[in-house]
Amino acid sequence: MNTLYNHIILYDADCPMCKVYTRAFTRTGMLDADGRASYQDMPEAACPLVDRQRAMNEIALVNTCTGEVSYGIESLFKVIGNAVPVFKPLFGWAPFIGIMRKVYAFISYNRRVIIPAPHGESGIQPAFRLNYRLAYLLFAWLVTSYILTSYAARLVPIVPIGSSYREYLICGMQMVVQGVVVAFYRPAKRWEYLGNMMTISMGGAIVLSIVTLIGHIIGLGPMAYTLCFMAVAGLMLLEHIRRSKLLGIGWGLTITWVAYRLVVLLMIYLFN
16 A cells, blocks of 8 residues: 655544544555644644635645645545555546545535534634535435334334335424424524434434344344334434533423424324
């Protein structure tokens, strides 16, 4: 694996995801040991050509010899393409670059709701793009609903089976209900909260998909699937509380989040 020397990648110190993959670059030898630095700790005079707001949105790679700066997916392609040259033709293909630029932006503009910063944020913050947040909410809704629709069949007869669109409606309506509540309760946190809430839902659904895979192998029954579902719901509640604290929004939205789920469960038993 080739090492890209004389380059420094600037990562967001408030972003756990950014820390992980940039550290992987140095540990695997894609960049040298001094090839990564915290964006927040980098003196402005050290990188005068860096667009600081753009670097917060799209990770910057600085050539320390020429001062040339690349951003976002181009930075990652430059590091990976140098380490594994076989990928260079693909990374130079315009259609692929265009698609991956959108994928990178989708993740980057939603990274603070995928993995929230555990400590206080500092300096310039990532820009907010409503179109990417709406795309993330739609993506999380579809993934969550699809997985839950499959999982619901494994809860019968303990939980009545519903129509093929029931989970899509339940998940979608929770976004609407919580969106209305947060609009009155903490309007400034609306999109940040909804992003975090849907990350919790999608995370829980992914765990349930793993349970389904294990259950298929060892032969779990409806009661075991139901207990696993309850355990995952409990973990989701704890994560909702944790993220609410990070957002500084108190207990109000956690209460309505739980209340909605209890009402839905009651309606499932009453109307099936």
